[in-house]
Amino acid sequence: MLTIAQVERETGLSKDVLRVWERRYGFPVPSRDEAGDRLYDAAQVERLRTIKRLMDRGFRPGRLFAMSPEAFEALASAPAAGGPAMALDKACKAAIECILSDDNLGLRQSLNQLLAKQGLQRFVQDTVPVLNEQIGNSWASGRLAVHQEHLYSEEISRLLRSAIGNLPAGNQPPCVLLTTLSGEEHGLGLLMVEGMLAPEGARCISLGLQTPIEEIAMAASAHEIDVLVLSFSVAFPPRRGLAELQRMRAAIPERIEIWAGGGMTRGLLRHKLPGVLWTPELTDCLQRLQDWRIRHAVVV
Amino acid sequence: MLTIAQVERETGLSKDVLRVWERRYGFPVPSRDEAGDRLYDAAQVERLRTIKRLMDRGFRPGRLFAMSPEAFEALASAPAAGGPAMALDKACKAAIECILSDDNLGLRQSLNQLLAKQGLQRFVQDTVPVLNEQIGNSWASGRLAVHQEHLYSEEISRLLRSAIGNLPAGNQPPCVLLTTLSGEEHGLGLLMVEGMLAPEGARCISLGLQTPIEEIAMAASAHEIDVLVLSFSVAFPPRRGLAELQRMRAAIPERIEIWAGGGMTRGLLRHKLPGVLWTPELTDCLQRLQDWRIRHAVVV
DNA sequence: TTTCATACTTTGTCCAGGACAATGTGTTGA
DNA sequence: TCAACACATTGTCCTGGACAAAGTATGAAA
Known part of the structure; x- marks a missing residue:
C-alpha cells in the first residue's frame, strides 16, 4: 500500500491530479489509513502507470476513463502505432x-x-x-x-x-552545448545526439540533465558556443516545452542556434519558432551540422 | 518571475512547503499575477536555494528564519564544518x-x-x-x-x-547490484562505489537511479545477487530512508546483504537495522567486500 | 472541400486554511 | 549519564472551489 506521495513519485502523476481524478472520474479510489490519508494498492498504481503511458502517447484521460475495460486492455497492450514495423535484425x-x-x-x-x-x-x-x-x-x-x-x-x-x-576530442567548429531543461529527466536522447555529432569532430560540451534556463545562458556565453542542443522526451508537456523554448531563445544571443529534438518535438513541427530548429530525427542533426558548416564556410 | 511549480522544481521545496512557510514565517512573499497565482522573483528563489542547502546540512527552518540577516549570510558563506580541512593537492x-x-x-x-x-x-x-x-x-x-x-x-x-x-568484466563473487531508491536522483555515489568494487573483480550490475523497491527485489532474484548497494545523498530525508530500507530488507531474502552508503547514512550510524550494513565511507565498501569473501571462503 | 474564427468542454494547476503525526528539543527524575 | 516525558516545530495531507490554457466542435467564408 502506497501513500499519495509515493504514487506521485512512481507514476509521475501529481498529487493534485490524483485527487482531482478521484473527484471527477471516480478513479483511483484509494482506501484510507487511520488518519484519513489515501492509501493506494499495487493494482491501482499499475493501472495509473498504464494510463500515464497512454497519455504520453496522446490519449486524453476523459476517453480512457470512458472506455470499456476490454477496449482499454486492448489499447494498453497494442504496440505504439506510427513506428514503421521495422524488420528486426x-x-x-x-x-x-x-x-x-x-x-x-x-x-x-x-x-x-x-x-x-x-x-x-x-x-x-x-x-x-x-x-x-x-x-x-x-x-x-x-x-x-x-x-x-x-x-x-x-x-x-x-x-x-x-x-x-574513445573518440579523439572534437576540436572543430561548431561548439555545441548539450543539456535538458528542468523537468526533463531522460538523458539517452542527449547521448545519442552526442554520438552523432562527436564523430564529425564537433566540439561537444554536455551539462547533463535539468539545467535551469539562466544557467544554460551563462554556460553558453562562458564557453562561447555556436549551437545549443536541447532534448525533450515524449513525456514532456508540449505546451510547456514551447514556452520554455521561447524563454530560452530570448536568453541567449541570436547568433547561437537552438536545435530542439526528441519525441515531444514531433508534435510541434508546424509551430515555427524563430531561431529554433526542430531536429525530431537523429539524422536531422547531421543535416543541421552540415548546413551550419556550409553557412559559416567551415571546411573540415 | 517564476511560478510556484517552477520554484518547486528549481529548489526542491514542495508547493505545500512554500505556501506553509509563507503563512508561518512570512517568507517568501511572492507577488501575484492577475489570476492571484504566486510569482517569485529571482532573489527570493536564490534565498530559498540557500535555505534548502543549509537545511540539508541539518539546520532547521525556524532557526534560519529567526536569524539576523548578517548571521544568515555568514552561515551561508561558511564552508561546511566537519570535513577535515584537507590539504589540497x-x-x-x-x-x-x-x-x-x-x-x-x-x-x-x-x-x-x-x-x-x-x-x-x-x-x-x-x-x-x-x-x-x-x-x-x-x-x-x-x-x-x-x-x-x-x-x-x-x-x-x-x-x-x-x-x-576499461576494466576486465568482473566475474568473481560476490555479485553486487547497485541502484538508488525512488526519490534519489544523485548517481555519483553509486558510480564511486562501483569504482571501488569493480577493480576487486566483483561482478557489478548497475540499474541506474530510482528503482522502485519491488523492482529491485525482482532484479535481485533474477540476477541471483549476493549484495545490494543503495546510495543516499545528504539531501535524502533520513526518516524516509530508514523506512524504505526496512521495506527493502523485508522484500529480499536474508541471504542478500544490503550495504547502505552516502551522506544520509552518516546521521543514522547508531540506528541498527538488522541485515543492513552502513557504509558511510568508501573504504567501508572494501572492508565489507573483504569480510564477505572471508565469510564465504572465497579466494580471489 | 478546405480554412479559419468562435464557442464550448476538458483538464491540469493553483488557492485557502485547517488538521495531524512524526521529529526535534528541553526538562525532570533515576 | 541516561531514559522518559511533555512541548514545540515542521512537513504533509485534506477538502472543495476556481480558473485559464489546451483541445474539440461548430459554422461561415474562400
Whole structure:
C-alpha cells in the first residue's frame, strides 16, 4: 500500500491530479489509513502507470476513463502505432532476448558486437531507436519489468559514453552545448545526439540533465558556443516545452542556434519558432551540422 | 518571475512547503499575477536555494528564519564544518581552477592525469570526495554557478564510467547490484562505489537511479545477487530512508546483504537495522567486500 | 472541400486554511 | 549519564472551489 506521495513519485502523476481524478472520474479510489490519508494498492498504481503511458502517447484521460475495460486492455497492450514495423535484425533480436532473460553479460556482448559492426553513427541512428521502441512496446504490454528497462538504459548509456569517450576530442567548429531543461529527466536522447555529432569532430560540451534556463545562458556565453542542443522526451508537456523554448531563445544571443529534438518535438513541427530548429530525427542533426558548416564556410 | 511549480522544481521545496512557510514565517512573499497565482522573483528563489542547502546540512527552518540577516549570510558563506580541512593537492587545485574558469578541456585533462597517477580506487577514495567538497563549498558561497557544477558532475561521471568500462568484466563473487531508491536522483555515489568494487573483480550490475523497491527485489532474484548497494545523498530525508530500507530488507531474502552508503547514512550510524550494513565511507565498501569473501571462503 | 474564427468542454494547476503525526528539543527524575 | 516525558516545530495531507490554457466542435467564408 502506497501513500499519495509515493504514487506521485512512481507514476509521475501529481498529487493534485490524483485527487482531482478521484473527484471527477471516480478513479483511483484509494482506501484510507487511520488518519484519513489515501492509501493506494499495487493494482491501482499499475493501472495509473498504464494510463500515464497512454497519455504520453496522446490519449486524453476523459476517453480512457470512458472506455470499456476490454477496449482499454486492448489499447494498453497494442504496440505504439506510427513506428514503421521495422524488420528486426537478428542481432537486435538477440539483444532483446538477453534483456528478457536477465542476461546482462550477454546483453553487453551483443550490444558491443552491434556497435563494432555498424560504427557509432549508424548504431545510434538505426539500432538504438529500434531497440528503444521494442523495449517500450514490451514494457507497455507487460512482458518487460521496470528493472529490465533500467538495466537496458544503463547498458546503452554505458556503451555510448565509452564509445564517445574513445573518440579523439572534437576540436572543430561548431561548439555545441548539450543539456535538458528542468523537468526533463531522460538523458539517452542527449547521448545519442552526442554520438552523432562527436564523430564529425564537433566540439561537444554536455551539462547533463535539468539545467535551469539562466544557467544554460551563462554556460553558453562562458564557453562561447555556436549551437545549443536541447532534448525533450515524449513525456514532456508540449505546451510547456514551447514556452520554455521561447524563454530560452530570448536568453541567449541570436547568433547561437537552438536545435530542439526528441519525441515531444514531433508534435510541434508546424509551430515555427524563430531561431529554433526542430531536429525530431537523429539524422536531422547531421543535416543541421552540415548546413551550419556550409553557412559559416567551415571546411573540415 | 517564476511560478510556484517552477520554484518547486528549481529548489526542491514542495508547493505545500512554500505556501506553509509563507503563512508561518512570512517568507517568501511572492507577488501575484492577475489570476492571484504566486510569482517569485529571482532573489527570493536564490534565498530559498540557500535555505534548502543549509537545511540539508541539518539546520532547521525556524532557526534560519529567526536569524539576523548578517548571521544568515555568514552561515551561508561558511564552508561546511566537519570535513577535515584537507590539504589540497596541487593537481586538485588545478582542476578546481579549470572549473571556475569554464575550461572544460583543461578540466578533463587534469582529471585524467589525476586518475592515471593514482589509479581508480585511490582516485575515487581520496580525490573525488575532496573535489566534491570543494565544489559544494564554492557553490554554497556563490563562487560557483550551477552550470559549472553540472559540468563537473558530467566530466567526473564520464571519467569514472570509462575507467570502469576499461576494466576486465568482473566475474568473481560476490555479485553486487547497485541502484538508488525512488526519490534519489544523485548517481555519483553509486558510480564511486562501483569504482571501488569493480577493480576487486566483483561482478557489478548497475540499474541506474530510482528503482522502485519491488523492482529491485525482482532484479535481485533474477540476477541471483549476493549484495545490494543503495546510495543516499545528504539531501535524502533520513526518516524516509530508514523506512524504505526496512521495506527493502523485508522484500529480499536474508541471504542478500544490503550495504547502505552516502551522506544520509552518516546521521543514522547508531540506528541498527538488522541485515543492513552502513557504509558511510568508501573504504567501508572494501572492508565489507573483504569480510564477505572471508565469510564465504572465497579466494580471489 | 478546405480554412479559419468562435464557442464550448476538458483538464491540469493553483488557492485557502485547517488538521495531524512524526521529529526535534528541553526538562525532570533515576 | 541516561531514559522518559511533555512541548514545540515542521512537513504533509485534506477538502472543495476556481480558473485559464489546451483541445474539440461548430459554422461561415474562400
